Amino acid sequence: MKKIKLLDIAHGRSGDKGDAANVGIIAYDDNGYEIIKKYLTVENVSRHFEGICFGKVERFELPNIRALNFLLNNTLGGGGTVSLKHDAQGKTLAAALLRMEIEVK
Amino acid sequence: MxxxxxxxxxxxxxxxxxxxxxxxxxxxxxxxxxxxxxxxxxxxxxxxxxxxxxxxxxxxxxxxxxxxxxxxxxxxxxxxxxxxxxxxxxxxxxxxxxxxxxxxxxxxxxxxxxxxNIKDEIDEIISSGCELNNMESGESIIPHKEKLLSANVxxxxxxxxxxxxxxxxxxxxxxxxxxxxxxxxxxxxxxxxxxxxxxxxxxxxxxxxxxxxxxxxxxxxxxxxxxxxxxxxxxxxxxxxxxxxxxxxxxxxxxxxxxxxxxxxxxxxxxxxxxxxxxxxxxxxxxxxxxxxxxxxxxxxxxxxxxxxxxEFYKVSCSYESGYSAVGNLTYSWPQALTKAKAADKILRKRLEDLELIFDEIRTEYVGYNSCHGPLASKIDEENINEVVMRIAVRSNDFNSVERFGKEIAPLILTGPPSVTGFAGGRPRPSEVVAYWPALIPKKLVKPVVKVLEL
Known part of the structure; x- marks a missing residue:
């Protein structure tokens, strides 16, 4: 077992889609993509965003660009224009996901 | 070519x-x-x-x-x-x-x-059977129709x-x-x-x-x-x-x-x-x-x-008036900056409660600590953090409540925890909240028009 910081193997970008946030995570290489594909499951990402995401997490794969896209439903406090959150558009949530540490076998 | x-x-x-x-x-x-x-x-x-x-x-x-x-x-x-x-x-x-x-x-x-721009044709569109249901919630737009600000295909x-x-x-x-x-x-x-x-x-x-x-x-x-x-x-x-x-x-x-x-x-x-x-x-x-x-x-x-x-559909983007909001910020410095900021939040909320103001939501975040990553923010030394901004925001359909909230921020400087600054620019004013309403419309109900003007 070794611990990998997601920040070291991937980057990404996040934004808003109504009250949902979209978080796109891109691995720097093929090996990194295998790791994020295996460990960034709906379950792990939902657990990571506990207290931030209050809805369902949806997960999509873009293998050609080594990326995963997550939709975090019910996350932005009512959405861009209504939200009282400082980060009303979820711009910093990609960085928030990159805080994750992964135990790789 | x-x-x-x-x-x-x-x-x-x-x-x-x-x-x-x-x-x-x-x-x-x-x-x-x-x-x-x-x-x-x-x-x-x-x-x-x-x-x-x-x-x-x-x-x-x-x-x-x-x-x-x-x-x-x-x-x-x-x-x-x-x-x-x-x-x-x-x-x-x-x-x-x-x-x-x-x-x-x-x-x-x-x-x-x-x-x-279909804002002026909403009634005809609705009567043709398209209620511009919200793409996320499925609700009809009819209850928000009077407060509609814009509707564009x-x-x-x-x-x-x-x-x-x-x-x-x-x-x-x-x-x-x-x-x-x-x-x-x-x-x-x-x-x-x-x-x-x-x-x-x-x-x-x-x-x-x-x-x-x-x-x-x-x-x-x-x-x-x-x-x-x-x-x-x-x-x-x-x-x-x-x-x-x-x-x-x-x-x-x-x-x-x-x-x-x-x-x-x-x-x-x-x-x-x-x-x-x-x-x-x-x-x-x-x-x-x-x-x-x-x-x-x-x-x-x-x-x-x-x-x-x-x-077979175009997306429609509608917006409608949905109450008022305001945001107040106060900066607390070392020592115990975060502890002070949290105390100020508690005092302010008690005052708002005693005034019996009506809010749909009150949200407090601490800029410099957790306003971006919330519960994911790493733990800090509460005694020694250099400074933190208490950011408090409210939303309500009641204009007067939001306006009064704006008058309760500055007084905290003289009547709350010490070593506080950052209240420049006057009282936070209520701003109108515009809610966004995404919907679909059959393509046959609208037609783009191209006009060419020559000079």
Whole structure:
């Protein structure tokens, strides 16, 4: 077992889609993509965003660009224009996901 | 047919770098300048401006910009395509014509795309059986109808293609999709058909890459961001498009920024849902099919894009009034900055409660500690954090409650925890909350109209 910081193997970008946030995570290489594909499951990402995401997490794969896209439903406090959150558009949530540490076998 | 065209992004939103489009037309060769000015909330702002002055309702930066770039664009044969017409493309066109006359320009064709603004036809649309149900909640728009601020259909590339076919030099639209602005010149120049879905999707993907301006060329880049050179003079992205649907994303060599696999990939995943179904009025693009190849020297090839037929619906973006909000900030310093800020929040909330004010939501965040990542923020030394900003925001349908909240912030300086500052600029004023309502409308119920004005 070794611990990998997601920040070291991937980057990404996040934004808003109504009250949902979209978080796109891109691995720097093929090996990194295998790791994020295996460990960034709906379950792990939902657990990571506990207290931030209050809805369902949806997960999509873009293998050609080594990326995963997550939709975090019910996350932005009512959405861009209504939200009282400082980060009303979820711009910093990609960085928030990159805080994750992964135990790789 | 041209063997390639160069389409340059000049603006990612209304409020973006004012000089970016000027630099795009002066720092190297391009054929088209495309400028996206419209975000969801922009239409309601523009509608409010038009309500006050019927001549307004468009991105007011455009006439001043055209004064600078129009002579250059005509000399270099660069066509300009923008959705900055907002809720008044004809008003915008009149303002540009005025500028062109001042510059003594002749033989100019300006096209406007109209028909997207359905605010005044909502009743007829509803009575025809389309209740503009919210795409997320499924609710009918009827209860919000009286408070409607704006309602606009997203048109695609084809009305712009018509304008280009009719010889327009400048095309000003209302609510056109961001991607359609870039796709249109490819359809026009390469003669793509409306059922060549892979090609339409390739142009749509290029449009998605260009639509946020500098975000594809090194801005807001979360990868190796410190490797991006000269962001001060960032070059916005350029799509070099080929008839077979291949596109090379690049930028002017003499400008700053960076175009790499990573910077383009970040923009590709920005604000997408299911990548297999990127729905536009023109096609459904499959973003999971996109391939990228970094060619070096700020060139990235985008290829092999697959796509599917368009749906029978246009997306509609409505906005309506939904109460008031206000935000107050106070800064607390060492020692025990966070502890003080939390105490101030508690005192303020007790005062608001004692005043029996009505709020839908009160939210407190601590800038410098957890306002971005909430519970994921790493633990800090509460005794020794240097300073923290207490940011408290409220929302309510009751104007008076929000107004009174604004009067309760400053008093905390003399009547709350110590070593506090940062209350400049007066009391927070209530601002109107505009809620956004996404819906679908059958394409047969609306029709884009293209008008060409000649000078």
């Amino acid at each position: 041209k063997d390639k065209i160069r389409i340059a992004s000049g603006q990612g939103f209304w409020g973006d770098l004012i000089d970016a489009p000027f630099k795009q037309v002066t720092s190297g060769d391009i054929d088209y300048l495309v400028m996206d000015y419209l975000a969801e909330v922009t239409m309601s702002i523009l509608q409010k401006q038009k309500n006050k002055n019927p001549e307004l309702g468009y991105a007011k930066d455009i006439p001043a910009l055209m004064k600078r770039i129009l002579p250059i664009c005509l000399e270099k044969n660069i066509k300009v395509i923008t959705n900055g017409g907002g809720v008044n493309p004809e008003g915008c066109a009149s303002a540009v014509i005025k500028v062109a006359k001042e510059l003594n320009i002749k033989n100019l064709k300006i096209a406007v795309v109209l028909g997207d 997203y048109f695609g590339a084809f009305p712009i293609v018509e304008a280009l076919q009719r010889g327009a030099d400048i095309i000003i639209t209302g609510r056109t999709t961001d991607t359609g602005l870039t796709l249109a010149p490819m359809i026009f120049e390469f003669g793509w058909k409306n059922n060549q879905y892979d090609l339409l999707s390739a142009g749509t993907v290029a449009g998605h890459i260009l639509e946020c301006g500098g975000q594809a060329s090194g801005g807001n880049f979360l990868g190796d961001w410190q490797s991006v050179e000269n962001l001060a003079n960032i070059g916005f992205p350029i799509a070099e498009a080929y008839p077979n649907g291949e596109v090379i994303i690049t930028k002017h060599e003499i400008l700053g920024g960076k175009v790499s696999f990573e910077t383009v990939a970040e923009q590709l995943v920005y604000e997408i849902g299911n990548p297999k179904e990127y729905i536009t009025p023109d096609c459904v693009a499959d973003f999971s099919s996109i391939k990228l190849e970094d060619l070096g020297k700020n060139k990235v090839k985008v290829f092999d894009v697959k796509g599917f037929p368009e749906t």
